[in-house]
Amino acid sequence: xxxxxxxxxxxxxxxxxxxxxxxxxxxxxxxxxxxxxxxxxxxxxxxxxxxxxxxxxxxxxxxxxxxxxxxxxxxxxxxxxxxxxxxxxxxxxxxxxxxxxxxxxxxxxxxxxxxxxxxxxxxxxxxxxxxxxxxxxxxxxxxxxxxxxxxxxxxxxxxxxxxxxxxxxxxxxxxxxxxxxxxxxxxxxxxxxxxxxxxxxxxxxxxxxxxxxxxxxxxxxxxxxxxxxxxxxxxxxxxxxxxxxxxxxxxxxxxxxxxxxxxxxxxxxxxxxxxxxx
Amino acid sequence: xxxxxxxxxxxxxxxxxxxxxxxxxxxxxxxxxxxxxxxxxxxxxxxxxxxxxxxxxxxxxxxxxxxxxxxxxxxxxxxxxxxxxxxxxxxxxxxxxxxxxxxxxxxxxxxxxxxxxxxxxxxxxxxxxxxxxxxxxxxxxxxxxxxxxxxxxxxxxxxx
Numbered sequence: 001x002x003x004x005x006x007x008x009x010x011x012x013x014x015x016x017x018x019x020x021x022x023x024x025x026x027x028x029x030x031x032x033x034x035x036x037x038x039x040x041x042x043x044x045x046x047x048x049x050x051x052x053x054x055x056x057x058x059x060x061x062x063x064x065x066x067x068x069x070x071x072x073x074x075x076x077x078x079x080x081x082x083x084x085x086x087x088x089x090x091x092x093x094x095x096x097x098x099x100x101x102x103x104x105x106x107x108x109x110x111x112x113x114x115x116x117x118x119x120x121x122x123x124x125x126x127x128x129x130x131x132x133x134x135x136x137x138x139x140x141x142x143x144x145x146x147x148x149x150x151x152x153x154x155x156x157x158x159x160x161x162x163x164x165x166x167x168x169x170x171x172x173x174x175x176x177x178x179x180x181x182x183x184x185x186x187x188x189x190x191x192x193x194x195x196x197x198x199x200x201x202x203x204x205x206x207x208x209x210x211x212x213x214x215x216x217x218x219x220x221x222x223x224x225x226x227x228x229x230x231x232x233x234x235x236x237x238x239x240x241x242x243x244x245x246x247x248x249x250x251x252x253x254x255x256x257x258x259x260x261x262x263x264x265x266x267x268x269x270x271x272x273x274x275x276x277x278x
Numbered sequence: 279x280x281x282x283x284x285x286x287x288x289x290x291x292x293x294x295x296x297x298x299x300x301x302x303x304x305x306x307x308x309x310x311x312x313x314x315x316x317x318x319x320x321x322x323x324x325x326x327x328x329x330x331x332x333x334x335x336x337x338x339x340x341x342x343x344x345x346x347x348x349x350x351x352x353x354x355x356x357x358x359x360x361x362x363x364x365x366x367x368x369x370x371x372x373x374x375x376x377x378x379x380x381x382x383x384x385x386x387x388x389x390x391x392x393x394x395x396x397x398x399x400x401x402x403x404x405x406x407x408x409x410x411x412x413x414x415x416x417x418x419x420x421x422x423x424x425x426x427x428x429x430x431x432x433x434x435x436x437x438x
Contacts, residue, residue, distance in 0.1 A: 057302070
């Protein structure tokens with residue numbers, strides 16, 4: 001330990017002041033970069049340095065899952081395989097019907113003079129880190145400005161909406177997940193005779209809450225919720241993306257407002273690849 | 279083992295813990311609680327390091343955590359530095375190389391860090407957040423044990 005208490009105290013004070021100033025400087029730098037949706041140089045460098053190591057751990061996990069764990073979970077995987085085959089067969093039938101409906105939709109839109117619906121370009125990206133900080137629902141993905149990713153770009157998975165890019169670095173980007181309380185997305189009930197709208201906001205426990213829903217609105221447990229295209233965050237989410245399914249509806253005693261809990265369509269803990277919409 | 283060597287190993291532990299936290303991101307089935315590998319790794323390091331080096335250790339952990347998570351870097355740095363300083367201070371006063379103390383400090387640190395985060399970013403559902411934090415505190419208290427045993431073996435009862 002230190003021999004001179006006065007020198008030790010001075011050293012302590014200097015160290016604390018240096019750390020606080022450094023923290024303040026980095027915080028200001030980060031906030032200024034965040035305003036324009038860019039990763040600051042320090043954060044970007046750390047993400048770029050650590051991304052290969054995190055990918056390495058993912059690769060080991062993937063190898064374990066592919067080569068080893070199937071031996072242990074063979075029975076449950078056989079059951080899952082059988083269930084997936086059944087779902088695939090059912091989906092193929094639905095796909096055929098949907099293709100027919102899409103063609104009809106296009107034809108009718110053209111007849112009525114509506115603009116044709118254009119599907120955005122998708123940039124594939126692997127998930128590097130998911131919810132690294134326990135207090136924020138974010139995700140780090142392995143593509144950035146070099147690949148054409150811009151701030152506020154919407155990120156989706158095959159199952160539905162994942163979130164949107166809040167910071168784009170050169171080779172990595174940070175995505176705010178829809179389960180975070182800072183993320184709001186305009187939602188609408190997909191059922192044709194309902195079409196109730198609200199704002200889906202994360203509850204930070206893996207679920208969403210649909211806000212601003214009238215007490216008398218036609219809403220049922222099991223209803224699918226899709227993005228309305230109106231959006232609470234500047235309407236950045238395109239219309240019709242699956243958000244989730246209503247799991248709980250709790251009406252207050254006066255019957256004027258409801259708490260609607262929505263289970264996200266995406267299983268975030270199983271995400272490996274996502275697409276950034278451009 | 280020289281003091282510099284021990285510090286280098288300390289830095290490596292923080293970096294490996296940050297990589298594991300980002301890659302594995304463990305989630306418990308209760309209340310979506312997420313144990314914090316990085317926090318569990320720095321608690322024993324700070325206990326052995328004292329308040330000044332503990333604050334530096336917390337700063338480094340906060341920098342990695344804030345950068346890899348994309349959260350508010352400034353807030354994360356301040357809270358983690360304060361946490362490292364606080365745990366280091368506890369190391370100077372209450373830590374007697376005792377496992378139970380380490381587990382207790384792991385739990386208390388989780389609660390303190392969550393409270394500091396709650397001040398800067400209030401939770402929409404306070405009750406659920408409090409319960410989740412308690413579960414996370416318990417998990418971190420258990421997770422801190424292997425890190426403590428490794429750190430103890432590394433420093434051999436000498437300050438970091």
